[in-house]
Amino acid sequence: MTTPLNQASLGLAKEYSLTQAEYHALVRGFKIAMKFNPPSLVLQNSNLMAFTEDRMAFIQADYHSSEKDPLVKPLVTMAFVPDKAVIKEAKAIRGEGNVRISFKAEHCHIHGDHTDASFPAIPVPDGAYFAMPPISWFGAKLSEYDSKDFGKYIGKIGKGKEAVHLAVYGDQLEQVWVNGASGPYTFTAGMAERLASRIPSLVLKSQVAFRFIGHKQTLQIGTLNDQYVLRATTPIDMGVDLVVTEVLDVVSAS
Structure with a gap:
């Protein structure tokens, strides 16, 4: 079946640089979102979005919505299939320096001061995939x-x-x-x-x-x-x- 999710190209920036606070705020969001068993997690301009598998619930956490002082300043766009191993790997990135997120050969690579992590990236859906009529x-x-x-x-x-x-x-x-x-x-x-x-x-x-x-x-x-x-x-x-x-x-x- 063709959907906006599998039609979209990866369309990812080559690299992002996040402070430790910015990075681990996103990881906490990923971990909480996993409680809803989503088939994928998507960041579009640092806005975390996911559907449950049956699309009966939509989960969202916008880390860049505050114009004065957004929690995550870089506009990060990426998507991946979440599992406990991926989140555990991502959470283990520690240190004092910035965390770099880069993409190569359809993989997301996370570079910390002392350890790295890598997992497959998936296509980022276009805006229509998450469009919701007014409530x-x-x-x-x-x-x-x-x-x-x-x-x-x-x-x-x-x-x-x-x-x-x-x-x-x-x-x-x-x-x-x-x-x-x-x-x-x-x-x-x-x-x-x-x-x-x-x-x-x-x-x-x-x-x-x-x-x-x-x-x-x-x-x-x-x-x-x-x-x-x-x-x-x-x-x-x-x-x-x-x-x-x-x-x-x-x-x-x-």
Whole structure:
């Protein structure tokens, strides 16, 4: 099958030079993105992007978005198939000097002060591959809940392949629940008792977004064409958010 991914040429600069902080910020992003099992990881102008294998969720972390002081100043473009060995090799590059990233014979070579790493590069997709239609958001963005407490509730269930159910009352996401829990998690303190006698107007199912729950995560529900989506936004570095946008399954609707 022909796609924008395998049509694109490598189109890579010959070499980039990154500070240790810039380089390891990107490596941390790669490691977190791997929690979503993407078939490839792409940097376009230092914007990390990936789809899950079924293209039901889009992962993004822009390291160059801040005009005043971007975390990664060079506009790095590259793509590769992620695996634990590659990330381990990349993470092992240490020292005080800059890290050089170069490309030769369709391989990415990383040069540190004391060690090098090398792995195959893959074609960088064109912009259309990651294009997303506008999303219509509804309800208030959830941001005041304790994400650490929420993460404990989700536990390993939500971070694996099991589903997390989301309950919407009216136009507001209020609760989530996982199989095996004694009851739902209610985002607004004191709201659980008020919702006990009510039936959700909409129940949705997420299988991707909660594989990573970090500090100060925010959640928002919207519609994309005729489908419901969840956006989970989590700060992962200075001025950099990991944004996961997942298309949800509808379990029930009134």
